[in-house]
Amino acid sequence: MGQEISKEKGPTMANGGVRTIADIKSNVTPIWCPGCGDFGVLSALYRAILAMDLDLKNTVIVSGIGCSGRLPIFTKCYGFHGVHGRVLPTATGVKLANPKLTVIAVGGDGDGLAIGGGHFPHAAKRNVDITYIMMDNSVYGLTKGQGSPTTSSDFHLKSLPYGVREVNLNPVALALAYNVSYVARAYSGQIEQMTQLYTDAIRHKGFSFVHSISPCTVFNDTYKYYRERVAGIPKEHDPADKKAALDLWQTRGKVYLGLFYRDLREDLSSQVARLSSGLKAAGGATMEDLLDEFV
Numbered sequence: 001m002g003q004e005i006s007k008e009k010g011p012t013m014a015n016g017g018v019r020t021i022a023d024i025k026s027n028v029t030p031i032w033c034p035g036c037g038d039f040g041v042l043s044a045l046y047r048a049i050l051a052m053d054l055d056l057k058n059t060v061i062v063s064g065i066g067c068s069g070r071l072p073i074f075t076k077c078y079g080f081h082g083v084h085g086r087v088l089p090t091a092t093g094v095k096l097a098n099p100k101l102t103v104i105a106v107g108g109d110g111d112g113l114a115i116g117g118g119h120f121p122h123a124a125k126r127n128v129d130i131t132y133i134m135m136d137n138s139v140y141g142l143t144k145g146q147g148s149p150t151t152s153s154d155f156h157l158k159s160l161p162y163g164v165r166e167v168n169l170n171p172v173a174l175a176l177a178y179n180v181s182y183v184a185r186a187y188s189g190q191i192e193q194m195t196q197l198y199t200d201a202i203r204h205k206g207f208s209f210v211h212s213i214s215p216c217t218v219f220n221d222t223y224k225y226y227r228e229r230v231a232g233i234p235k236e237h238d239p240a241d242k243k244a245a246l247d248l249w250q251t252r253g254k255v256y257l258g259l260f261y262r263d264l265r266e267d268l269s270s271q272v273a274r275l276s277s278g279l280k281a282a283g284g285a286t287m288e289d290l291l292d293e294f295v
């Protein structure tokens with residue numbers, strides 16, 4: 001999976017003069033709380049950008065609202081801090097407007113599965129070539145500790161004096177059910193693997209989803225919980241086997257990390273480009289021609 005990652009230097013120095021992680025960092029210091037899992041996500045993303053030699057001026061990070069939503073500010077890539085729950089429509093629009101850009105969407109579990117939950121299946125269905133990093137702390141961090149769609153009965157939140165009375169959503173299970181073409185899970189406590197998965201996900205041509213467990217040290221400190229349960233997906237798992245992937249997420253007592261599922265179906269922009277050139281060759285009107293009539 002992916003190539004070997006160097007922590008210090010990228011493979012070449014071609015794009016945007018990026019040589020080290022310092023070249024990717026903006027001059028804004030992250031203000032997340034000490035130990036916040038979001039630091040791990042940011043660090044893995046820096047390393048993935050470096051390892052892939054991404055051109056910063058052609059890379060866009062779109063975010064939702066939440067502590068997690070601050071992430072783009074800490075990079076020199078282009079950023080779009082949108083409204084709560086709308087990270088996927090915004091990222092989709094950016095990619096369709098300019099398919100040459102590398103587009104990465106980031107946001108919390110509240111952003112992506114509560115207010116924004118309706119957008120996830122549609123992004124999956126369209127298979128737009130973007131990468132979605134869901135930073136899951138199983139709590140609303142920014143608004144100070146309310147339960148989120150992924151808060152499970154294993155967690156105890158001050159804001160829920162009667163405990164969790166609802167069944168939690170599982171982001172990997174949803175992604176598999178929605179037919180997301182790349183489904184993986186990473187954990188902020190394991191940066192090397194997180195970096196590999198981000199690199200692999202960004203390279204995937206289609207909608208890639210990395211469920212990124214990112215504990216909130218203030219309102220839901222789950223580091224101990226995950227330390228005791230995370231395990232690598234067994235080497236013999238075939239990522240083309242959806243049934244086996246579904247079994248993996250349901251394994252009791254274990255939280256598997258790694259690549260669950262990958263489907264190499266054609267992404268939306270590639271389909272449009274292929275169909276447009278076919279239409280042009282046949283003398284038909286492409287979408288651009290039709291739109292031009294209204295200019």
Ligand SMILES: Cc1ncc(C[n+]2csc(CCOP(=O)(O)OP(=O)(O)O)c2C)c(N)n1
Nearest residue numbers: 065066067068084108109110111140141142
């Ligand atoms: C339309 C709208 N509704 C509600 C809010 C209030 N709000 C801001 S962030 C947030 C949830 C944050 O949780 P999550 O998305 O999981 O991100 P985290 O802060 O945990 O990273 C809410 C409800 C808002 N900003 N906009």
Ligand code: SF4
Nearest residue numbers: 033036067141216217
């Ligand atoms: S409140 Fe939680 S999620 Fe937000 S910055 Fe602090 S530790 Fe991170």
